[in-house]
Amino acid sequence: MFTRRKILGAGALGAATFALPRMAFAAEKADVVIIGAGLSGLHSAELLRDLGMRVLILEASDRVGGRVQTVQTVDGPIDVGASQIGRSYARVLDACQRYGLKLVSEDRDLLSFGGHIKDTWIDPKTWESNPLNRTVGDERKINPILMGQAVTAKFNPLKEVDDWLDPRFSGYDTSLRELMKRNGYSEAAIELAAFSAPGIGIDETSMLRMWQEETRGGVDRRTGQSPVQHARDHPFGEANDHNMIDGLASTNNIVGGCQQLPLAMAAKLGDAIRLGRKVARIEMTDSGATVTCADGSAVSARFVISAVPFSVLRRVEIVAGRDNPLQRQAISAMPYANTARMYLTAEKPFWKEDGLPPSFSTDGPIGMFWAIDNHTGEGRHRAMVVMVGLVAQAIAKMEHAEAEAFIQNEIVRLRPAAKGLLRLATYKDWMRDPNQLGCGFSLAPGQVNGFARTMTDPWQVMHFAGEHTRRLDFGMESAMESGERVAVEIGARA
Ligand SMILES: Cc1cc2nc3c(=O)[nH]c(=O)nc-3n(C[C@H](O)[C@H](O)[C@H](O)COP(=O)(O)OP(=O)(O)OC[C@H]3O[C@@H](n4cnc5c(N)ncnc54)[C@H](O)[C@@H]3O)c2cc1C
Numbered sequence: 062m063f064t065r066r067k068i069l070g071a072g073a074l075g076a077a078t079f080a081l082p083r084m085a086f087a088a089e090k091a092d093v094v095i096i097g098a099g100l101s102g103l104h105s106a107e108l109l110r111d112l113g114m115r116v117l118i119l120e121a122s123d124r125v126g127g128r129v130q131t132v133q134t135v136d137g138p139i140d141v142g143a144s145q146i147g148r149s150y151a152r153v154l155d156a157c158q159r160y161g162l163k164l165v166s167e168d169r170d171l172l173s174f175g176g177h178i179k180d181t182w183i184d185p186k187t188w189e190s191n192p193l194n195r196t197v198g199d200e201r202k203i204n205p206i207l208m209g210q211a212v213t214a215k216f217n218p219l220k221e222v223d224d225w226l227d228p229r230f231s232g233y234d235t236s237l238r239e240l241m242k243r244n245g246y247s248e249a250a251i252e253l254a255a256f257s258a259p260g261i262g263i264d265e266t267s268m269l270r271m272w273q274e275e276t277r278g279g280v281d282r283r284t285g286q287s288p289v290q291h292a293r294d295h296p297f298g299e300a301n302d303h304n305m306i307d308g309l310a311s312t313n314n315i316v317g318g319c320q321q322l323p324l325a326m327a328a329k330l331g332d333a334i335r336l337g338r339k340v341a342r343i344e345m346t347d348s349g350a351t352v353t354c355a356d357g358s359a360v361s362a363r364f365v366i367s368a369v370p371f372s373v374l375r376r377v378e379i380v381a382g383r384d385n386p387l388q389r390q391a392i393s394a395m396p397y398a399n400t401a402r403m404y405l406t407a408e409k410p411f412w413k414e415d416g417l418p419p420s421f422s423t424d425g426p427i428g429m430f431w432a433i434d435n436h437t438g439e440g441r442h443r444a445m446v447v448m449v450g451l452v453a454q455a456i457a458k459m460e461h462a463e464a465e466a467f468i469q470n471e472i473v474r475l476r477p478a479a480k481g482l483l484r485l486a487t488y489k490d491w492m493r494d495p496n497q498l499g500c501g502f503s504l505a506p507g508q509v510n511g512f513a514r515t516m517t518d519p520w521q522v523m524h525f526a527g528e529h530t531r532r533l534d535f536g537m538e539s540a541m542e543s544g545e546r547v548a549v550e551i552g553a554r555a
Pocket residue numbers: 096097098099100101102119120121122124125126127128129141142143144145146338339340341368369370373377400491496497499500501526527528529535536537538539540
């Protein structure tokens with residue numbers, strides 16, 4: 062039997078989307094078949110192969126990496142998925158070191174933020190006395206574009222990174238609106254929080270899900286704590302301190318793009334990876350499984366690892382010898398958030414000239430405009446439109462070209478000085494990626510109590526990896542955490 066120490070030391074759900082071809086190929090054989098070549102699938106493969114198991118990874122797309130994707134543009138490589146690596150990312154940092162990948166302090170500082178609410182420009186510094194501010198008492202002092210984040214941070218009762226799953230906190234498996242009501246916030250404050258709510262929205266996401274991320278973020282902030290502390294003025298992410306401690310800033314990027322990491326992992330795995338193989342069916346018993354792809358090819362194995370988001374697993378037909386209603390519920394009901402981002406090059410930093418805040422957050426259809434500091438003021442100026450939550454869900458309903466034109470027109474409507482000065486570098490909407498159907502998992506109010514605590518338990522010979530099966534970590538680190546967990550689970554059963 063394999064122990065965790067040894068392993069780490071070694072370094073019918075709805076309708077299936079595809080009609081499978083009648084003539085299936087003879088099934089290839091493996092000890093473990095892994096569905097998905099994102100970081101979680103690749104990392105589990107690395108560990109299981111080190112244990113001497115024959116692993117095969119089936120990947121739907123023509124590239125590895127999943128939500129780690131670097132696009133080559135005329136302005137150089139741009140990470141349209143994960144890019145930021147914190148000081149506490151033990152597994153990701155270890156992998157970068159093993160593969161000889163270089164890290165640099167992220168060069169994407171945001172210029173200061175204002176708000177555009179109800180078609181009016183707001184200066185957060187004078188918001189308290191602004192006649193448009195209908196909040197009451199101490200609420201009046203809260204920056205309106207940070208209301209959702211401020212309330213979320215204020216009431217976080219979690220201390221440890223796994224507290225979110227502890228039944229002691231089950232009473233908090235509720236929405237931000239409900240939390241604000243319980244704590245006597247005014248309707249005006251709730252309305253403001255709705256446009257800046259972390260997660261999908263003020264009604265859609267469990268506070269426990271949000272606090273998991275926030276509590277884990279606290280660990281990152283405290284790791285190699287920097288003497289430089291930035292006051293938070295923007296509604297998304299953390300400011301980079303650029304203070305090098307043990308060769309790391311608080312936010313780091315991989316030189317050449319984040320996709321260098323999954324590419325290096327895949328190169329080591331060699332022919333264990335099959336690209337362009339979209340899994341359509343999993344048939345399993347207690348002793349093995351056959352996984353069939355949309356093209357009719359199949360792999361039989363003793364174990365299966367699902368390393369795909371539930372947003373896509375729910376389109377795979379699962380035929381099980383023993384049913385698992387709770388697992389099926391988790392797979393079919395877990396909501397997915399979206400992120401859509403437009404990466405822009407500005408010929409001139411119009412934000413220096415039009416008297417409006419360089420970056421802004423709006424309650425309108427484009428969410429956030431980030432003006433990126435280029436420090437010297439010379440050369441290329443960059444900007445991004447970042448859409449999250451309900452804004453990102455709405456934009457995903459538009460076709461790619463329509464969305465691009467709509468977003469650029471909306472920037473010019475709000476900032477006429479931008480006219481003719483913005484060039485599109487690239488645009489990515491994760492909900493429209495057919496192999497992702499969203500940017501990251503969410504849990505609706507009630508779903509932590511409903512299924513999150515046990516949804517990662519193996520179902521017959523199927524084990525569950527992926528960032529949505531995290532227990533302690535977040536971001537890329539949570540994908541690696543899950544890859545490690547399933548390798549330990551399978552190692553112990555083999
Ligand atoms: C816009 C964005 C920004 C982010 N920024 C950061 C960041 O800065 N720092 C950070 O740490 N994290 C960040 N993340 C999160 C990070 O990218 C993810 O947590 C992590 O990459 C998820 O890895 P995974 O293996 O769980 O899943 P994925 O990367 O989604 O891998 C799943 C794989 O399964 C494949 N697949 C899907 N369906 C099938 C099928 N039917 N058959 C076969 N294969 C299939 C997919 O093509 C994909 O390759 C970001 C994510 C997004 C979207």
